[in-house]
Amino acid sequence: xxxxxxxxxxxxxxxxxxxxxxxxxxxxxxxxxxxxxxxxxxxxxxxxxxxxxxxxxxxxxxxxxxxxxxxxxxxxxxxxxxxxxxxxxxxxxxxxxxxxxxxxxxxxxxxxxxxxxxxxxxxxxxxxxxxxxxxxxxxxx
Numbered sequence: 001x002x003x004x005x006x007x008x009x010x011x012x013x014x015x016x017x018x019x020x021x022x023x024x025x026x027x028x029x030x031x032x033x034x035x036x037x038x039x040x041x042x043x044x045x046x047x048x049x050x051x052x053x054x055x056x057x058x059x060x061x062x063x064x065x066x067x068x069x070x071x072x073x074x075x076x077x078x079x080x081x082x083x084x085x086x087x088x089x090x091x092x093x094x095x096x097x098x099x100x101x102x103x104x105x106x107x108x109x110x111x112x113x114x115x116x117x118x119x120x121x122x123x124x125x126x127x128x129x130x131x132x133x134x135x136x137x138x139x140x141x
Contacts, residue, residue, distance in 0.1 A: 002137065004136075008132050008135070012129060012132065014043050015047060015121065019118070019121050022037060037114050040117065047128050048102055051128060054132075057069075058134065058137075059077060059084070075099060087130070091131075094123060098124055
């Protein structure tokens with residue numbers, strides 16, 4: 001049985017679109033830049049949270065009960081995913097840094113946080129697409 005990644009993929013697509021619009025604008029002084037930047041930050045957060053939520057479901061097959069998977073912290077989800085061969089260890093390190101970035105700036109929605117987030121997005125988008133494929137793969141392989 002595969003896990004539905006429709007919302008995750010939609011969020012990744014929205015993030016990719018907004019980031020592409022920023023790249024096309026090139027002028028950080030316009031209001032539309034600020035709007036797309038804010039959209040990127042919000043979609044980054046949504047993709048991060050959805051990734052953890054769905055990865056938890058994907059990992060449930062490796063535990064004796066769903067409760068064991070439900071008890072894992074966000075970072076542990078990615079460590080277990082690597083342990084079970086679902087993702088590469090270098091990808092785990094990036095996911096942990098994405099989470100650290102989000103946690104370190106959880107209450108800082110200023111320009112510096114937003115600009116730092118934009119720098120993460122090219123690799124984050126690629127990682128999120130790969131993770132969506134992993135999550136969607138049949139759990140009973």
